[in-house]
Amino acid sequence: MSRVLPRPTVVAPAAHRRALLGARRAGLLHRVLVWALLLAGSVLFLLPFLWMVSTSLKASDAVFSVPPRWLPSSFQWRNYVDGWTILPFTTFLRNSLIVTFANVLGNLVSCTLVAYGFARLRARGKNVLFLLLLATLMIPREVTIVPRFLLFSEVGLVNTLWPLILPAWFGYPFFIFLLRQFFMTIPRDLDDAARMDGASHLRILWDVILPLSRPALATVAIFSFIGNWTNLLDPLIYLRSTDLYTLALGLNLFRGQNFTQFNMLMAVSIITLVPVLAVFFLAQRTFIRGVTLTGMGGR
Amino acid sequence: MALVSTAARGHLRIRPKVKVQLGKQARREELAFYGFVSLWIVGFVLFDAGPIVASFLISLTDWAMLGDPSWVGGANYERMLDDATFFKALRNTIYYGVGSVGLGVVTSFLLALLLNQPVRGIALFRTIFYLPAVVSGIAVAILWTNILHPDYGLLNAALARVGIDGPGWLKSPDWSMPGLILMSLWGVGGAMVIYLAGLQSVPQHLYEAAALDGAGTWRKFWDVTVPMMSPVIFYNIVVGFITSLQSFVLILIMTDGGPANSTLVLGLYLYRHAFRFFDLGYASAIAWVLLVVIMAITAVQFLAARFWVYYEADHAR
Incomplete structure (x- = not known):
């Protein structure tokens, strides 16, 4: 809300100057106040992160000190290596990478196709289907977990990565909705021109729509990446053998077994967060545009 | 946003059925449409609609995961009526939902107002406030278990600094829920970004007009900003409630519903019955009640929206 000052065009010069000076002073005060609030808030929001880093670098016996100390007496960089090797985290990392990339790819391919249908093609029953699509957005996940589990167990896929992929x-x-909204903003004239040349729908999608939809595709990829990288519920339900565990599930195992080794737990947690933070910082603009486009706010 | 504002007004018109012979071209287009959306239709049947119907049928049976289901009619629902733990879980679910969404809406809206001010370094501030919303998951659960620890935790240490003897947080039946709600506030960045976008799309001329009428900052806020933002606030409340239900995974890790079931929410209760007691019938009954509860809450929100949500298009008509 940038403040709008009425333009003082017909005010007498002296009064005008006084008013302007007052406004400027009020503006300065206002700005300092805003800045102070923002600074205080930022510190509050950043402290948990700093605490995480600080804990990850402490020696085991320094973790539970009263009162808590911010600076470790000696920096234990080894915690990162020791934590990582205490459980087969490299295997977990591989599984997480497989699951995450298979999901990103799957979401991109399937949602693009479906969104094209909803955005560009006319058919009877389309509106009903679209309404159903929107309705599924409102269904909480836990309502369907039991039958889904039974389905995957019926076809023998429990304790494999398939139910996650x-x-x-x-x-x-959500992604279909996002992409459809985006496709709708692309002028139809472009498809028409391609169709004149005898292009099929798949060709129009590939040659016309997709090149213009890079921001939306990036948004889908990022959301899908972060959502799957941090997903814990599905691995918890479907995976039994440790060698299939994802990072999130591995961290949970670590937590259960070595609860007192908080420093290493934090170190490994930080390692698992690095890709998420990297993606966020690299694609911050796209990410935030995606949030506003879908209204899907992170968690 | 467009999603809910359209749905809220019931504007998704379904065309009346008209029997027409479609031309060859139109028929081909229809075929292509169903070709393109077929993937989702299969997914919808397999993973959404099918499971919802199935879970209703399962809720009418007694089914231990390894055995065969036997039909018991409404017995699971009757059992629920006598199940004090179920009602506790229902209460906790609403407690958590109202607490985290209520405080979350206020916090994120105020933050968005602050972040909409033209001051130096605003981009950096936006990033900082948004960051926690990105890093959800188990790492955050572990971090906050530590922060909320009654003896070694950061929060109680800070409270001790100002002379407050901090509560037991996750170890105390009275304070465990407030602790979880506090943690959820750390992630308000998502809602905040949505508000921010909303604030930036409020037409400037409305503020200019209000200023000409002699409105001060406060009046402008209540008479321009709040009504113009009400659809966004509404959206965040509806979505916030649904996502608050999904936090049961974090709760599972942090407290497993304890102490004394003080953080047992419906999602977690369902999970317990399904994957620990292998009582699929009862778990599915809980799932259906949960579905009904969320639909009721959403319906109430949509009804209430008529009284406080302002849609420009409705007035322009």
Whole structure:
């Protein structure tokens, strides 16, 4: 809300100058106040991160000190290596990478196709289907977890990575909605021109729509990446063998077994957060545009 | 945002059925449409609609995961009526939802107002406030278990500095829920960004007109900003409630519903029955009640929205 000052055009010069000076002083005061509030808030929001880093560098016996100390007496960089090797985290990392990339790819392919149908093609029953798509956005996940589990167990896929991957290849309503909204903003004249040349729908999607939709595709990829990288519920339900564990599940195992080794737990947590933070910082603009486009706010 | 504002007004018109012979071209287009959306239709049937119907049927049976289901009719629902733990979970779910969404809406809106001010370094501030919303998941759960620790935690240490003897947080039946709600506030950045976008799209001429009428900052806020933002606030409340239900995974890790079931929410209760007691019938009954509860809450919100949410298009008509 940038303040709008009425333009003092017909005020007498002296009064004018006084008013302007007052406004400027009020503006300065206002700005200092805003700045102070922002600074205080930022410190509050950053402290947990700093605490995480600080804990990860402490020696084991220094973790539970009263009162807590911010600076470790000696920096234990080894915690990162020791924590990582205490459990097969490299295997977990591999599983997380497989699951995450299979999901990103699956979401991109399936949601693009479905969104094109909803954005560009006319058919009877389309509106009903779109309404159903929107309705599924309102259904909390836990309502369907039992039958989904039974489904995957019926086909013998429990304790494999498939239950974590397959659903992504059948479209995800949020992403379909996001892409459809975006496709709708692309002028139809462009498709028409391509169609004149005898292009098929797939060709139009590939040659016309997709090149213009890079920001939306990036948004889907980022959301999908972060959502799957941090997903814990599905791994918890479907994975039994340790060698199939994802990073999130591995961290949970670590936590259960070595609760007192908080320093290493924090170190490994930080390692798992690095890709998320990297993606966020690299694609911050796209990310925030995506949030506002879908109204999907992170968690 | 567009999503809810359209749905809220019931504007998704379904065309009346008209029997027409489609031309060859139109028929081909229709075929292409169903080709393109077929993936999602299969997914919808397999992973959404099918499971919802199935979970209702399962809720009418007694089914231990390894055995065969036997039909028991409404017995699971009757059992629920006598299940004090279920009602506790229902209460906790609403407690957490109202607490985290209520405080979250206020916090994120105030932050967005602050971040909409033209001061130096604003981009950096926006990043800082948004960051925690990105890093959800188990790492955050572990971090906050530590921060909220009654003896070694950062929060109680800070409170001790100002002379307050901090509560037991996750170890105390009375303070565990406030602790979780506090943690959820750390992630308000997502809602905040949505407000920020909303604030930036409020037409400037409205503020100019208000200023000409002699409105001060306060009046402008209540008479321009709040009504113009009400659809966004509404959206964040509806979505916030639904996502608050999903936090049960974090709760599972942090407290597992304890102490004394003080943080047991419906999602967690369902999970317990399904994957620990292998009582699929009862778990599915809980799932259905949960579905009904969320639909009721959403319906109430949509009804209430008529009285406080302002849609420009409605007035322009």
